[in-house]
Amino acid sequence: MSAEEAFSHTLSKSVIDQFSADGFVATAGVFSATELERFGTAVDDEVRQRTAHDLRKVEAKSTYEQSFVQCMRLWETNDLVRDFVCDGRLASMAAQLLKVPSVRLWQDQALFKEAGGRETDPHQDQTFWPIGSAPLVSVWIPFDAVTRDNGAMAYVPGSHLVGGLRPVDITHTTKPYDILNDAKLTERTPRWMEVQAGEMIWHHGFTIHQAAANTSNATRRVFTVVFIADGCTRTNAWPTFPLDRDQVGVGDAIAGDGMPVLWPKPSEPPKVPEQRGVLLGVQSRVL
Numbered sequence: 001m002s003a004e005e006a007f008s009h010t011l012s013k014s015v016i017d018q019f020s021a022d023g024f025v026a027t028a029g030v031f032s033a034t035e036l037e038r039f040g041t042a043v044d045d046e047v048r049q050r051t052a053h054d055l056r057k058v059e060a061k062s063t064y065e066q067s068f069v070q071c072m073r074l075w076e077t078n079d080l081v082r083d084f085v086c087d088g089r090l091a092s093m094a095a096q097l098l099k100v101p102s103v104r105l106w107q108d109q110a111l112f113k114e115a116g117g118r119e120t121d122p123h124q125d126q127t128f129w130p131i132g133s134a135p136l137v138s139v140w141i142p143f144d145a146v147t148r149d150n151g152a153m154a155y156v157p158g159s160h161l162v163g164g165l166r167p168v169d170i171t172h173t174t175k176p177y178d179i180l181n182d183a184k185l186t187e188r189t190p191r192w193m194e195v196q197a198g199e200m201i202w203h204h205g206f207t208i209h210q211a212a213a214n215t216s217n218a219t220r221r222v223f224t225v226v227f228i229a230d231g232c233t234r235t236n237a238w239p240t241f242p243l244d245r246d247q248v249g250v251g252d253a254i255a256g257d258g259m260p261v262l263w264p265k266p267s268e269p270p271k272v273p274e275q276r277g278v279l280l281g282v283q284s285r286v287l
């Protein structure tokens, strides 16, 4: 069997080339409609349980919370979500896009943009984390069609090639940096991506991306999974929950129960860490 046949879901050369050039690419046909429905229902259940205590309307929330309801590490609390995250398809696609033999789970999360929710500010993901320029890719999986009216994503083509720029404080604790006007960018016009349910969009850790406000009357339901190449090290001491939980020190290899190797697919399903993070909202510190 060739290495390519061994992939759980083989990507064409044109998809991989487009990702390398643009820093983002859409793929389709990975999950069947039935699977997507089961996956979406599991994520809905988990978000509903984690947010049941929060009865605030969107306009009463903080600026950050108005961009999305954020629930992290659903693979640790929901068996069905765990099956989808760990079944090898997404991880093998991530390895192909990054052109690496092995990837670990970095994080997964539900990002539900409520009706009336504001835009997500343009930013790069990777500058939030102490991982330097480790190869990193995120997959954005919508459970319904997404348009400019209900929270579509937009990406700046080629921006990943510029590397890490000033981090953008999307939490609005401080004024967010206007990254689209960074002098290092040669291209600064985001390309909007409207997608059908069943399509998903992959972006590199340094690709500048943003999302539109949700002016529709329904929640935009999205789940994302981020993969990091195996064999990378922690580059500094910024508090970072998955690294701190697994006691990964500066200079240590990134590894541990919370960041399992998912490609090549492990022979046994990964063990769920005993210690859980917060169930709702952003979290960087071990509690």
Ligand SMILES: O=C(O)CCC(=O)C(=O)O
Binding pocket: 067, 068, 111, 113, 120, 125, 138, 140, 151, 209, 210, 211, 222, 224
């Ligand atoms: O879905 C959104 O509104 C933002 C998503 C995002 O920033 C990401 O997936 O990295």
